[in-house]
Amino acid sequence: MPEEVQSEPLDPLMTAEDWMKAGKDVAIATVVETWGSAPRPVGSHLVIDGEGHFEGSVSGGCVEGAVVAEATDVLSDGKPRMLEFGVADETAWEVGLSCGGRIKVYVERLG
Amino acid sequence: MDPYALKKLNQCRRERRAALLVTDLGDGRDRVVVEGDPVSGLLGEAVEKAFRSDKSATVEVDGRTFFLNVHLPPPRLVMIGAVHISQALAPMARMAGFDVHIIDPRTAFASPERFSGVRLDAEWPEEALARSPLDAYCALAALTHDPKIDDPALMAALEAGCFYVGALGSRKTHAKRVERLTAAGVPSSAIERVHAPIGLAIGAASPPEIAVAVLAEIIEALRSRGLEARKGEAA
Structure with missing residues (x-):
C-alpha cells in the first residue's frame, strides 16, 4: 500500500472539531479584516x-x-466579541502589532 | 459557530470540495455554502466573487454585515513519470505550497530512494488515480514520453477539469499525441487545453530548469483561473 508521507500542518478547524467531540468547550477566533501590513491573512x-x-x-x-x-x-457568557488590535490602539504598548498594521478579530463560542 | 456548520465545513475540506462559511456578524448565525449551491441576491454575488478570487472578506448586504470565509482545496500537482525532471519539480512544488503525487508504473524509476518524502505510487495511472481521483484543483504534468503511460492520465485530467494539464515532448511528438487523443474520442476543445510543449518558454535546458518552467506555467494557470472565469462570462 502506498503511504501518505506528506505531513499535514496542524489545522485549527480540524482541532476544534476534535476538541468538540472530546466534550471540551471551544472558542474560535477569526481574522475578519486587516489594514496595512498584517502577519496573517483574513x-x-x-x-x-x-x-x-x-x-x-x-x-x-x-x-x-x-x-x-x-x-x-x-466561553462563559456565549456572546461573540469583535476585537481590534493595532498601533493606534491605546493598548498598543501591551499587545499592539509591531508591524504597524491593524486587525479585527471575531471571537465566538462553538455551539 | 454552529457545530453542524463546523462538521460540514471540515467534511468538505477533507473531500477537497470548495466551501465557504457565511457568518452574520450581527447575530453570530452561520451556515456553510458549497460551491455551486444557489445563494440569491447581492449576498449570492459576493459569495460567487469570494469563490472565484479565493479571498475571504467582510461584506455589507442590506444593512447587515457578513463575513465570508472561503476554503478552497489546496492545489495538488500530479506528475506522471518519476523522471529526472520530477526529482527537481517535486521539492520546488512543495515549497510553493502544492501537495505532490508522483505516479509511474516503472519500479526502477519510482523508487523511494529517488523521491524521499513524496507520495509515490509505482502503479499505472488508471490504478493510482482510481484511488486518488483528479479534480479541478489538480494540475497534471505528463512527463514519461511514453504514450501508454501518459495518454490515459491526460485523458483523465481533461475529463476531471484539472486547472492545468501539460505534456512533455516536442511539437512533433505533440502532433502525434493530438492524433491519438482525437482517435480516442477526446474533443478538440479539450485537447487544446493541453500545454505542450510543456512549460513557459524561458529557454530551459537542464531538468531542474525545465522544472522551473513547468512550475511557473502551473502557477500562472492557478492564479489566472478567476480571470479566465470572468472572460468566459463576458464572452
Whole structure:
C-alpha cells in the first residue's frame, strides 16, 4: 500500500472539531479584516479550549495572548466579541502589532 | 459557530470540495455554502466573487454585515513519470505550497530512494488515480514520453477539469499525441487545453530548469483561473 508521507500542518478547524467531540468547550477566533501590513491573512483562525490551550494564529504571536484571555469570557457568557488590535490602539504598548498594521478579530463560542 | 456548520465545513475540506462559511456578524448565525449551491441576491454575488478570487472578506448586504470565509482545496500537482525532471519539480512544488503525487508504473524509476518524502505510487495511472481521483484543483504534468503511460492520465485530467494539464515532448511528438487523443474520442476543445510543449518558454535546458518552467506555467494557470472565469462570462 502506498503511504501518505506528506505531513499535514496542524489545522485549527480540524482541532476544534476534535476538541468538540472530546466534550471540551471551544472558542474560535477569526481574522475578519486587516489594514496595512498584517502577519496573517483574513480568514486565519486561532482556536482555544476551556483550559487555555490553543492552536493556529491570528497574528505573528503579537496578540494571541489577549485573544486567548478574551476567549475565556466568550466561553462563559456565549456572546461573540469583535476585537481590534493595532498601533493606534491605546493598548498598543501591551499587545499592539509591531508591524504597524491593524486587525479585527471575531471571537465566538462553538455551539 | 454552529457545530453542524463546523462538521460540514471540515467534511468538505477533507473531500477537497470548495466551501465557504457565511457568518452574520450581527447575530453570530452561520451556515456553510458549497460551491455551486444557489445563494440569491447581492449576498449570492459576493459569495460567487469570494469563490472565484479565493479571498475571504467582510461584506455589507442590506444593512447587515457578513463575513465570508472561503476554503478552497489546496492545489495538488500530479506528475506522471518519476523522471529526472520530477526529482527537481517535486521539492520546488512543495515549497510553493502544492501537495505532490508522483505516479509511474516503472519500479526502477519510482523508487523511494529517488523521491524521499513524496507520495509515490509505482502503479499505472488508471490504478493510482482510481484511488486518488483528479479534480479541478489538480494540475497534471505528463512527463514519461511514453504514450501508454501518459495518454490515459491526460485523458483523465481533461475529463476531471484539472486547472492545468501539460505534456512533455516536442511539437512533433505533440502532433502525434493530438492524433491519438482525437482517435480516442477526446474533443478538440479539450485537447487544446493541453500545454505542450510543456512549460513557459524561458529557454530551459537542464531538468531542474525545465522544472522551473513547468512550475511557473502551473502557477500562472492557478492564479489566472478567476480571470479566465470572468472572460468566459463576458464572452
